[in-house]
Amino acid sequence: MVTTTGISDRYRIETKQLDMPPRLLLGPGPANVNPRVLSAMSISPVGHLDPTYLALMDEIRDLLRYAWQTENELTISVSGTGTAAMEATLANAVEPGDVVLVGVKGYFGNRLVDMAGRYGGDVRTMTKPWGQVFSLEEIKTNLENHKPAILALVHAETSTGACQPLEGVADLCHQHGCLLIVDTVTSLGGVPLYIDEWGIDLAYSCSQKGLGCPPGASPFTMSSRAVEKLNNRPKPVPNWYLDMTLLAKYWGEQRVYHHTAPINSNYALRESLRIVAEEGLEQRWNRHQQNAEMLWSGLAELGLSCHVDREHRLPTLTTVRIPDGVDGKAIARKLLTEYNIEIAGGLGELGGKVWRIGLMGYNSRPENVLLLLDALEKVIK
Amino acid sequence: MVTTTGISDRYRIETKQLDMPPRLLLGPGPANVNPRVLSAMSISPVGHLDPTYLALMDEIRDLLRYAWQTENELTISVSGTGTAAMEATLANAVEPGDVVLVGVKGYFGNRLVDMAGRYGGDVRTMTKPWGQVFSLEEIKTNLENHKPAILALVHAETSTGACQPLEGVADLCHQHGCLLIVDTVTSLGGVPLYIDEWGIDLAYSCSQKGLGCPPGASPFTMSSRAVEKLNNRPKPVPNWYLDMTLLAKYWGEQRVYHHTAPINSNYALRESLRIVAEEGLEQRWNRHQQNAEMLWSGLAELGLSCHVDREHRLPTLTTVRIPDGVDGKAIARKLLTEYNIEIAGGLGELGGKVWRIGLMGYNSRPENVLLLLDALEKVIK
DSSP, X not given: OOOOTTOOOTTOOOOOOOOOOOOEEXXXXXXXXXXXXXXXXXXXXXXXXXXXXXXXXXXXXXXXXXXXXXXXXXXXXESBOHHHHHHHHHHHHOOTTOEEEEEESSHHHXXXXXXXXXXXXXXXXXXXXXXXXXXXXXXXXXXXXXXXXXXXXXSEETTTTEEOOOTTHHHHHHHTTOEEEXXXXXXXXXXXXXXXXXXXXXXXXXXXXXXXXXXXXXXXXEOHHHXXXXXXXXXXXXXXXXXXXXXXXXXXXXXXXXXXXOHHHHHHHHHHHHHHHHHOHHHHXXXXXXXXXXXXXXXXXXXXXXXXXXXXXXXXXXXXXXXXXXXXXXXXXXHHHHHOEEOEEOOGGGTTTEEXXXXXXXXXXXXXXXHHHHHHHHHHO | OOOOTTOOXXXXXXXXXXXXXOOEEOSSSOOOOOHHHHHHHTSOOOOTTOHHHHHHHHHHHHHHHHHHTOOOSEEEEESBOHHHHHHHHHHHHOOTTOEEEEEESSHHHHHHHHHHHHTTOEEEEEEOOBTBOOOHHHHHHHHHHHOOSEEEEEXXXXXXXXXXXXXXXXXXXXXXXXXXXXXXXXXTTTSOOOTTTTTOXXXXXXXXXXXXXXXXXXXXXXXXXXXXXXXXXXXXXXXXXXXXXXXXXXXXXXXOOOSOOOHHHXXXXXXXXXXXXXXXXXXXXXXXXXXXXXXXXXXXXXXXXXXXXXXXXXXXXXXXXXXXXXXXXXXXXXXXXXHOEEOEEOOGGGTTTEEEEEOOGGGOXXXXXXXXXXXXXXXXX
8 A cells, every 4th residue: 555645635626528519620720630530549559669650650751741742751740739840840940040031921920930039040030911922032032131041931821821832932042052941831731732842941730730630740841951951060959859860760760769659649640641642632732722712702702801812812721801890709709609610710910800711621621611601691690 | 723733642652541459558658548538539629729628628737736736827738748748847947057956867867967958957967876766865965065946856767667755855955945846757647646745846747657548748737936937037938839938828817829739639638637536546546556566476476576676666667677598679579479568678778677567547457467477477488
């Protein structure tokens, strides 16, 4: 018997069996997931050094390479949610004193600024009104002015619904000896994206949007150019959990223990990536585009307008202007409480001005568009 | 239609339906989990700002307070595995230049040294042979010599199986104006542990050992004394994802969005903590102790000896000396391939010298002890 005197029962609270409401998640993520993914997630865990788990890690790496269209050796899932993968990117790319140029045209650009600063970057910004994107000419001018070691851009701004064109950007960066970081949190699995063809050096994403998986294990990839910078650091990465010099030894052939991975989250991620490979990127990107266009037409019929120009509108995330005199929060609350449908309000500068509607991964289906438009019409009236 | 030219199918690999082997996980974790936990984990996710999810966060906080025996306001689950919670502890506690005294008597003491150094700590160590623990007198002397701002100790060393007595340590620390960090990764939920009564200022743990949950969301707690130090920092915490000044606003009444939490991992964590509360700490700690004693007796009958003195032996993790002339790795491999039982070898200094056998959470059951002893006898012969 062990000594157990003095145990307090103050927080030994009684709780009910978990019974979450059947939400249709049409906000900026998480989105609902294919039941196959939840089924894989609930398989009993094996050890993080079990040969069967190591084989699964290899499959995740390859399937991520397909989804991202890259041959990068260092393509892994980070053991945390998308923000952890974002932090991993900055922690491993930014060295103290590096000039880091960040394109800010929404909330997540600002987050890049904050994080890059915490890793000692000499952070410069170029800005655009929220909902717009940078032209190649603007990027060129800023690269020439700031001569950064790193340019960080958000491909799909989850706060604005705008898609930043990336073709040609890396060529400019590499001419200036600069690495290109791209946030693909709301594009991977839903929007055309070619890591290698576009020359992107570091990218991160999440599992719970275009990939159609619960949050918990998050895609990360790094080119050999970025690995070279990492290997030449005079001091260790100032973040042990996300240090890619250590993680590369666990994901690579050496299989050196680093930390206990979120086993079940990786079961789920594998299944969601498997579904991406079965469907194929071409069909998947077209499906997202078609369902988004169906949404945009329906919104127009309701007299609602989109915040982003058609040309740069993301199929995964649509920002809809809240009409004058309408209480946007009340509408979203009604959708949730009366119809179990989640949409989100604006973030930061767009707070109170837009709703954010996501059609991502498994949720990008015509029946969800129909239901949302119908419910929206009812609650707005 | 979107432009989809140039998609490469090189990594569009064909994979089979996920079919993991039915392992009995008797290593240092992860351990198997109650089916109730897997069932909760596979419930469809809701949003991270859904009122029902916010209520679940409150339940997790209270149930963690019970498991840890603390009233700390800042008691949360970190969105990553145990090492993320460890990193969160050091990132938020250690300021550049702080003298950090670390008790090193195993692998995870060394990890504390590495991490504390990355956050700018002036790291000092006190050491003991792996498998032993520090006396109160030794701790007192080292506190007087080093005058640290922080003392970090591992309660349950997963690499050695030794349990560090903690009563009286915090009093010494606080007399010297020093905070006490304790690693409770292999003790929470299996070994007597009283955060408040023992005066511990910061503690972290994992979900996949004594709590009986898959890895993915990890316990963290911080006393008001530690929060005060955090709030007096002149500069932001150099880790955005794990910055408790931001996380406190998401877990607290303000509910400010920080990152998308691993929703399903927290469903699972809640269920595992609920099971802890149902069983009660007294019964749970006694169960772990009794099954460990059954294991120790059985090992002695097989002629095997434990590495740690009886007095300081952990019930959750036992290190067994590999007899001379026995290939420890081969034995572990045979247990895995012939009987689907996972045990682990030694880490670091104890590599090749011991096996590590875990009886944790749901797996601490007499039938598992019987089966392991029987299988071990067969493969050793």
